[in-house]
Amino acid sequence: MDISIVIPLKDEAESLPELCAWIERVMTEHAFTYEVMLVDDGSTDDSWQVITAIRAANPNIKGIRFQRNYGKSAALNEAFSAIAGDVVITMDADLQDSPDEIPELFRMVSEDGYDIVSGWKKKRYDNVLTKNLPSKLYNAVTRKLSGIDLHDFNCGLKAYRLKVVRSIEVYGEMHRYMPVLAKWAGFRRIGEKVVEHRARKYGSSKFGIERFVNGFLDLGTIMFIGKFGKRPMQFFGLWGTFFFFMGFLISAFLIVNKVIDSEYALTNKPAFYLALVTMVIGTQLFLAGFIAELVSRSAPERNAYAIEDRLGC
Numbered sequence: 505m506d507i508s509i510v511i512p513l514k515d516e517a518e519s520l521p522e523l524c525a526w527i528e529r530v531m532t533e534h535a536f537t538y539e540v541m542l543v544d545d546g547s548t549d550d551s552w553q554v555i556t557a558i559r560a561a562n563p564n565i566k567g568i569r570f571q572r573n574y575g576k577s578a579a580l581n582e583a584f585s586a587i588a589g590d591v592v593i594t595m596d597a598d599l600q601d602s603p604d605e606i607p608e609l610f611r612m613v614s615e616d617g618y619d620i621v622s623g624w625k626k627k628r629y630d631n632v633l634t635k636n637l638p639s640k641l642y643n644a645v646t647r648k649l650s651g652i653d654l655h656d657f658n659c660g661l662k663a664y665r666l667k668v669v670r671s672i673e674v675y676g677e678m679h680r681y682m683p684v685l686a687k688w689a690g691f692r693r694i695g696e697k698v699v700e701h702r703a704r705k706y707g708s709s710k711f712g713i714e715r716f717v718n719g720f721l722d723l724g725t726i727m728f729i730g731k732f733g734k735r736p737m738q739f740f741g742l743w744g745t746f747f748f749f750m751g752f753l754i755s756a757f758l759i760v761n762k763v764i765d766s767e768y769a770l771t772n773k774p775a776f777y778l779a780l781v782t783m784v785i786g787t788q789l790f791l792a793g794f795i796a797e798l799v800s801r802s803a804p805e806r807n808a809y810a811i812e813d814r815l816g817c
Contacts, residue, residue: 507531507538507610508589508666512579513597517550518706520597524558524565527603531564534607540565541583542597546573577679584669590614592669596660602700609663612695619668619691620683622654623661625701649727650684654696657683661699665691677722684727740793748786754779 509527513520524540531538542555544567555567568582580594591613595601605623612621639658646657658680672685683694732739754775762768770776 505539505589506536507591507593507606508587509538509540509593509595509606510543510580510583510587511540511595511597512543512545512576512583513547513551514545514573515547515549515551516597516706517547517554519599520551520554521558522705523597523599523603524562527606528562528564530603530606536607536610538564539587539589541587542567543579543583544569545575545579546570575677577674577676580679581674584674587666587669590666592664592666594660594662594664599705600702601661602702605661605697605699606663609661609697612697613663613665616695617693618663618695619665619693620686621663621695621697622656622683623659623699624654624656624696625659626655626698627701646681646684646723649723650681650687652683652687652694654683654694656696657681659699667691676725680722684723688729736796737793740789740796744786744789744793746786747782747789751779751781751783751786754782 511523520542527538527540542565544552544555552567552569555565555569559565559567566586568579568586570579570582584592591610593606593609595603601623609621609623612618639656643655643657646652647654662682664682664686668686668689668691671689671691672682674682674685678685687694728739758770758773758776758779762770
């Protein structure tokens with residue numbers, strides 16, 4: 505199979521027939537073998553009934569239905585385990601992503617050798633204050649911290665080699681950081697393509713301003729896990745040593761003063777309490793590091809890694 509198209513959705517009954525017909529037309533024009541995986545993430549409208557009807561007319565359409573809303577990351581992760589196309593295309597169901605972009609995305613992965621091609625909605629039709637400006641800030645911070653030169657990390661229109669989506673796990677709100685997850689898994693051929701951003705035709709956006717706060721928190725999580733996930737003691741131990749050593753130096757200073765001057769009011773000094781606090785913090789960080797190491801060593805994926813190729817085995 506050439507292409508698997510993954511479309512997470514929630515309450516998009518109006519747009520689904522038009523979107524699936526558009527995809528079918530593009531696939532037929534380019535003679536692609538394909539499947540479309542529609543993941544109903546707890547819709548409260550008739551989305552699942554519409555998917556069932558479309559499936560009856562087109563066997564290339566497949567569906568997964570969640571019992572309740574679990575989020576876009578869960579929808580993508582579940583779909584990635586069920587698809588089989590050589591190239592995986594993800595897109596939104598609201599018709600703001602154009603299926604006409606699919607052939608070029610497919611070519612960039614299959615012929616140019618990219619592991620991931622991320623869409624860049626250079627011209628957007630979103631609200632400037634609530635979406636465009638926060639998005640630019642978010643992308644700039646992510647670009648700086650991750651070292652990946654992309655303009656639009658959160659664009660739903662992306663193309664992947666099948667091996668990429670099978671090598672990473674998407675959870676929480678980590679769908680925003682698929683290129684970062686892939687980079688930490690060893691996939692470094694990451695490209696970008698300017699894509700059309702269409703004005704929303706049906707319904708309203710399912711995302712609020714809180715997603716940007718959550719996005720930065722998730723970025724901190726993913727950067728920490730990517731760097732220290734397999735060796736947490738290197739982080740906790742470093743800072744534990746720093747705080748404990750600072751507390752020890754302050755304590756030594758106070759003790760020396762007390763030895764020199766027996767009238768020295770040790771417990772009346774703010775430095776005494778500062779020393780106690782920093783030594784306790786240092787000890788707690790060490791304990792956190794030991795516990796994290798035990799968890800890491802016990803995790804079933806502690807030796808998880810991606811193999812590029814095999815010869816003779």
